Amino acid sequence: MTAITARVGGFRWTSPRAVGIYGIGLGALAFWLALPPVAARTVLLPVFIGLLAMLAGVWAIARDEKRVGWGAVAAGAAGIGLGFLATRSSTANLDSVVVWSALFAATLRYATPLIYAAIGGLYCERSGVVNVALEGMLLTGAFFGIWTIIWAHTWAGDFAWVIALVGAALAGMLLATIHAVWSVSLKVDQIISGTALNFLAVGITGYIFIDKYGDSGTPGNITDYGIPDIHLNFLSGVPLIGPIFGQLNLMIWLSFLLLIGTQIFVFHTPYGLRLRSVGEHPRAADTVGISVYKTRYVAVIASGGIAALGGAYLSCGFVHSFNENMTQGIGFIGLAALVFGKWRPFPTWGATLLFGFSSALADRLPNAYGNQWGTLFQALPYVLTIIAVAGVIGRSVGPAAAGRPYEKQ
Amino acid sequence: MADELLEEEFEEAPAGGEPPSPQQHFASTWGFLGKFGGVVGPIITTVFAFLMAGVAVAVIGKNPIKVYRAIYDGTGLNFFFHFGSYSIRLPFSTEHVWFWWDTSSPAAANLQQTLLITTPIICCALALSFAFRCGLFNIGGQGQYLVGSYFAVWVGTSFVHLSPFMHVVFCLVAGALAGALYAGIAGILKATVGAHEVITTIMLNWIAIWVGEWLFGQQGPLQNTSQPSIPISNDIATGAKLPIFWGPKLLQGLSIGIFIALGALVVYWLIINRTTLGFEVRAVGFNPDAARYSGISVARSYFLAMAIAGMFAGLGGALDITGWEYRLGQLDIPASTIGFIGLAAALLGRNTAIGILAASLLFGALINGTSGRQLDPTVFRPDLAGNLTIIIQGLVILFVGLDMTRLLAGARRKLRT
Numbered sequence: 001m002t003a004i005t006a007r008v009g010g011f012r013w014t015s016p017r018a019v020g021i022y023g024i025g026l027g028a029l030a031f032w033l034a035l036p037p038v039a040a041r042t043v044l045l046p047v048f049i050g051l052l053a054m055l056a057g058v059w060a061i062a063r064d065e066k067r068v069g070w071g072a073v074a075a076g077a078a079g080i081g082l083g084f085l086a087t088r089s090s091t092a093n094l095d096s097v098v099v100w101s102a103l104f105a106a107t108l109r110y111a112t113p114l115i116y117a118a119i120g121g122l123y124c125e126r127s128g129v130v131n132v133a134l135e136g137m138l139l140t141g142a143f144f145g146i147w148t149i150i151w152a153h154t155w156a157g158d159f160a161w162v163i164a165l166v167g168a169a170l171a172g173m174l175l176a177t178i179h180a181v182w183s184v185s186l187k188v189d190q191i192i193s194g195t196a197l198n199f200l201a202v203g204i205t206g207y208i209f210i211d212k213y214g215d216s217g218t219p220g221n222i223t224d225y226g227i228p229d230i231h232l233n234f235l236s237g238v239p240l241i242g243p244i245f246g247q248l249n250l251m252i253w254l255s256f257l258l259l260i261g262t263q264i265f266v267f268h269t270p271y272g273l274r275l276r277s278v279g280e281h282p283r284a285a286d287t288v289g290i291s292v293y294k295t296r297y298v299a300v301i302a303s304g305g306i307a308a309l310g311g312a313y314l315s316c317g318f319v320h321s322f323n324e325n326m327t328q329g330i331g332f333i334g335l336a337a338l339v340f341g342k343w344r345p346f347p348t349w350g351a352t353l354l355f356g357f358s359s360a361l362a363d364r365l366p367n368a369y370g371n372q373w374g375t376l377f378q379a380l381p382y383v384l385t386i387i388a389v390a391g392v393i394g395r396s397v398g399p400a401a402a403g404r405p406y407e408k409q
Numbered sequence: 410m411a412d413e414l415l416e417e418e419f420e421e422a423p424a425g426g427e428p429p430s431p432q433q434h435f436a437s438t439w440g441f442l443g444k445f446g447g448v449v450g451p452i453i454t455t456v457f458a459f460l461m462a463g464v465a466v467a468v469i470g471k472n473p474i475k476v477y478r479a480i481y482d483g484t485g486l487n488f489f490f491h492f493g494s495y496s497i498r499l500p501f502s503t504e505h506v507w508f509w510w511d512t513s514s515p516a517a518a519n520l521q522q523t524l525l526i527t528t529p530i531i532c533c534a535l536a537l538s539f540a541f542r543c544g545l546f547n548i549g550g551q552g553q554y555l556v557g558s559y560f561a562v563w564v565g566t567s568f569v570h571l572s573p574f575m576h577v578v579f580c581l582v583a584g585a586l587a588g589a590l591y592a593g594i595a596g597i598l599k600a601t602v603g604a605h606e607v608i609t610t611i612m613l614n615w616i617a618i619w620v621g622e623w624l625f626g627q628q629g630p631l632q633n634t635s636q637p638s639i640p641i642s643n644d645i646a647t648g649a650k651l652p653i654f655w656g657p658k659l660l661q662g663l664s665i666g667i668f669i670a671l672g673a674l675v676v677y678w679l680i681i682n683r684t685t686l687g688f689e690v691r692a693v694g695f696n697p698d699a700a701r702y703s704g705i706s707v708a709r710s711y712f713l714a715m716a717i718a719g720m721f722a723g724l725g726g727a728l729d730i731t732g733w734e735y736r737l738g739q740l741d742i743p744a745s746t747i748g749f750i751g752l753a754a755a756l757l758g759r760n761t762a763i764g765i766l767a768a769s770l771l772f773g774a775l776i777n778g779t780s781g782r783q784l785d786p787t788v789f790r791p792d793l794a795g796n797l798t799i800i801i802q803g804l805v806i807l808f809v810g811l812d813m814t815r816l817l818a819g820a821r822r823k824l825r826t
Contacts (some may be wrong), residue, residue, distance in 0.1 A: 132548075132607065171482075191546050191607050192810035195752065199803030204465075206796035211469050214792065324796075326742065329512065329615050339608055375626055379619035382612040386594075389604040398605075 016063035023072025027104035029077030030159075034086035035098045041091075046083025046244030050076040097364045101243035108244070108252055109318060111139060111356030113327075115255045116310025117334025118341070118348045119262050120303040121358060124176075125343060126266060128279035128401040129183050132194035132324040134307050135331025137172045141308025142315035143205035144171035146218055146322045153225050161227045161316060168312035175201060176304020179186035183295045187405035198331075206324040218321045227251055227317030251313035258306070263345040275299060279399035282406040292406045305332065331365030343398055355381035428596040451764065451809060455771065458804035462797050466789070473476050483783030484774035485519025510539045512655065521656040521663040521784060525733050528775030529554065531670040532725025534590070535768055536718040538760040542604070542681055543714035544694035549595060549610025550722045551748025552617035557584035557723025558589040559621060561730035562737050565645025568626075573648030580649050581669070582788020585594050588723015589716040591617070596715025601707035607714065614748070627740075640739035651731045651772045666732035669752060674719055678762040680717070690714050722748060746799075750776065753802045756809045775801065 012018060030049035033040045040046070057072030086094060115132045124131035148167030175197055182193035214379035229249050235242045238250050267276035277285040278295045286292050314330070315322050339357075341348030358380040365374035463473035481487065488510060497508035498687060509519065533550040540547035561584040564576075571579060598604035624631045626640045633643045651669075656662030681687040692700040693710040701707050725747065730737065754772050758764030777783055781795035 130607075132611065155502055187810060191548065192732070192756065192806060195548065196748075196803045196806035196810060199749070199753075199799050199806060201803075203798075203800030203803055207465060207793060207800060210790065210793050210796060214790070225560070229734075329618075332611055334617060335608075336612060373623075375619060375623040376621075381618045382615045382619075386598070386604075386612045386616075389608050390598050391602050391604070395664045401594040 002334040016060040016065035017022065019056050020060035020065050020068030022051040024068070024075040025055035026050070026056065027072060027079035029053075030076065031082040031086065033294070035084040036091075036100075038097050039086075039091055039094060041087055043084055043087050046087065049397045050083065051081035052076070053079060060395050066383055097361070099364075101240055102293025103357070103360050103364065104240075104244045105248075106360035107353060107356040108248060109356075111352040112249070112255050113251045113310040113314045113318070114261065114334045114352040114355060115328050115349060116251075116313065116336040117331050118352055119255075119345065120305070120307030120310070121265070121335055121338045122300045122343060122345065122348060122401070123275070123306065124263065125338065125402050126275050126279045126305035126399055127296045128282060128399055128404065128406070129164075129179070129296055129300050130190040130194065130403045131179070131300070131303055132177055132191055132294075132335065133175070133197035133201070133331075134196040134334050135327055135329065136194075136304075137175055137304045137307035137323065138311040138314070138331040139201045139205055139327045140175050140304075141168040141172045141311025142326060143209060143311075144168050144308070145312030145314075145321055146222065148318050149222065150219060158225055160225050163379070164227070164316050165309060165312055168240050168308045168316075172304040172306075172308020172311070173301045174304075175308075176301045179304070180297045180300035183405065184293055184300070187260050187407070188404075191404055202316040202325050205322075207404070209322060209324060213322070217323075220321075222316065222320040226320050227313060249313065249317045251317050259345055259349050266345065276399070278288070279401055282401050282404075286408065287408075292408065293308045296406070307334070310334070333381045337382050339398070340381075340385050340388045354384070450792045451759060451768070454757065454805055456810040457808060459799045461804055464796065465800060468647040469793075471789055475634055476794070479785055479788040480778035480783075480794065481773070482778075483519055483780070483785075485516050485521070486514040486522050486779040488514065488520045491516065497666055503662055518656060519777065522661065522780075522783070523770070523774045523777040524663050524667050525661065525773075527672040527769050527777050528546055528666045528732060529725035529729045529747045530751050530769040530773050531765060532673055532721050532728065534753075534755035534758065534765045535753035536722035536725070536748070537752045537819050538587075538718075538758075538765060539677060539681070539690075539721060540696045540714050540718040541591075541755065541760050542687075543598065543690040543710055544697065545606045545711065545714055546720075547592065547595070547610055547715065547718050548607055549613045549719075549748075550750065550751050551746070552610065552614035553592050553719040553722035554556060554726040554740060554751075555617040555621055555731075555745065557588040557727075557733075558724030558730050558737060559617075559624060559631070560584050560587035560723070561649075561727035562642050562645060565649035565730060565735075566631070566643040569646045569648070571572040571648065576646060576648040576649055577731055580645070580731050581724060584727025584730070585720045585724040587763060588726065589720035591723070592719020593712060593716040596712040596719075597713065600711040602749050621737075622739055625737055625742065631737075633736075642736045642738070644736045645676075645730065649731055650735060651728070664728075664732035666728040667727060669724070673724060674762045675766075686710075699724070720812045721768045722751070725751070749804060752811075753806050757805050772802070 025050055030046040030053060032038070032045050033049065045254050053076030054073045057069045057074075057076060059069075061069030106159075120137065121131045121134050129353055145164045145168035146181075149160045149164035152163035152167075156163055178200075179197055182188045185191040219325060227250055229247050230253060232246050235246045264272075266275060268303065274285065274290045274295055278290060278292050278299075282292045285295075310330075314327065319326075334352070337348050337351035337355055340351040358377050360375045362377035367379065458476070463477065466473040466476050491511065491514070491728065493511060495508050496505040497512050498505050502721050506508055536550040536553055537547050561580045564580045564583040568576060568579065591613060592610070594753050595604075595606050595609040598609050599606045614635045623629055625642055626632065627637065629640070632640045633641055635643075650667050651664035653662040653664050679687075681691065689700070689705045690713070692703070692705055693707050693714075695709050700710070729747070734741075750772050753767070754768040755765055757771070758766070758768035775798050779791060779798045781791035784791045784794050
């Protein structure tokens, strides 16, 4: 805590770093002004503000604040470009796409499975085990969630979703256990084992799904007893906030708790310290008496359970049905968010929101601009992650021991 | 840097009496699999995977032996076991000579389909293997394959004034180069800033998929010109199609693409075993630090290994387009898994040319045998069987993974992004 206050206290409002951050803000502003409700119709406004942003960036770069500075320059350029595009398109089109409350609500819905996947991945990778099987864990959760909810509905009624969450988590943990055995005990290459699990998940869920529901699909009435939405009626009058937060799925609220809990657990408890030390330097951790194997097992299995909850949200709380391979890369976007967020909970959350926003935007763009450009937005998370890994804007470096099996001596 | 060195020293100090390193431990546990020229491990793996999948078949109340028999009959592999007195047309002539296999039987038709699928699997397997020999895990074969096929479609549907031979060659070269450049992105990032190739190639896979959905979707740049509501490309020009040498010309006969894939296998073997480049790639794969100290440019090897790997996968995509697909639909793109099947085949084939050939044939036969076109639905639902194939694929990677660790151990001490 003292570290945070010290950092806040040491923050100078005119330092190059601060100016760079203003620049990034200005870049966003340049674009925002061209969108509803302001919807400036002249190109000059975004160009002017974007140039200001780039200037701030250059100023910061000249004073050796390279990361933030380049970020501001990029934000300014993006602000000008996107602002230009926005002023070129008709107000009607803009209004149909940019409905902020709907966009943000959709962002949260799309981001939630990503958060679960990414946070699951965070535990796993922080312990030094690379997890490319998040996709498979998500899919497993999605299928076993819906399978248990249908089964539990016959005897648990409206609370079937509780059983479904348990079932999904257990299935995800079972899959993760294979990953743990393979990568921790058998010391198989973690990428190979993760890739294999992705296939097993697709194959097994698809196999049972076809056998059980192949002809007619999952029952249509899951909408009635799926994971419930939380209705906050007192918010209904509030503009912007009301439509966004008034009716969110329970799992979205739980994801916020999970996020805060993860931040506290990983960075403010002795268990979290042990977890991180095992991921950074297992030998040192072993020397001070932390069981590397046990920590990794627990982390990997927990990771499977958490990612599977995201899958359960997807099938039982969002789309209320299951289809073969329905996750379609969501787990990989979660992995991308984890990398983009530098293996830290809140930046990762920011990344999932950004990626969720790009999905939400990709969903709405076709209404006004045809199918063409919306599709490309779906690729945005992956492009941004490559840029992040390449280190153009702040290099993303993972836990030091990730991917290396540990041999006890 | 300093603590990195320290760490290395710390881990790498096995003197006499020390417990075995992971590699040694591995060798002592699984070493028996490596006997008999390394064939036994993959065979046990395969048999085990098929047994487990057989259990999955039995669980839903079907007879696994009957199901496997039906799949086998659809693969066309029985073609080789039926001898008789038949005739075969000599290449480039109309003359017929005596032959011991019936080249126009139903089994032959099935075999043509199996070999058509085997062709890109070989290429994608090489994409993994070549990078693997350099210590890089190129999980992006799927994306490179797709990019190769996009460029083949683009070249094949444009440039119609070219002579047929030039056109098809241009298609293949464009596909291969596109794959090389695409994988080269990952290679150059690895070589310059050390970005981990697994992360970058996974991301590149998905970028390739979404770009493809855009290219071939409605109003996309490569969508067909005659039916705006159907998200499929134009057919490539007749001159851009590979000649078909076996089976019906109009109904997916076998093109000479299979020979090009076999040629790629030979090229792979030659580069790896008979060139300086291959030596450097293997040296880097074995131990990048030692390679660097002996004067090999590790960065250059990383880049070239990825680019050549991508070239193989891109060629695979181009062979599919010019060999039998002739067009690409938006829906085909996310559904395609050839790159990952290639990955499984490469691991099962232990990155050796002959092993890749055998494993690719196995997977090609399995996919063809479980396809809706070949499998009798009264014996087993083809969509169930398709998932069975994926399960087998997963099990093979899982269990062959036990075997591959040793090969990777040297190069992958630093898995960083």
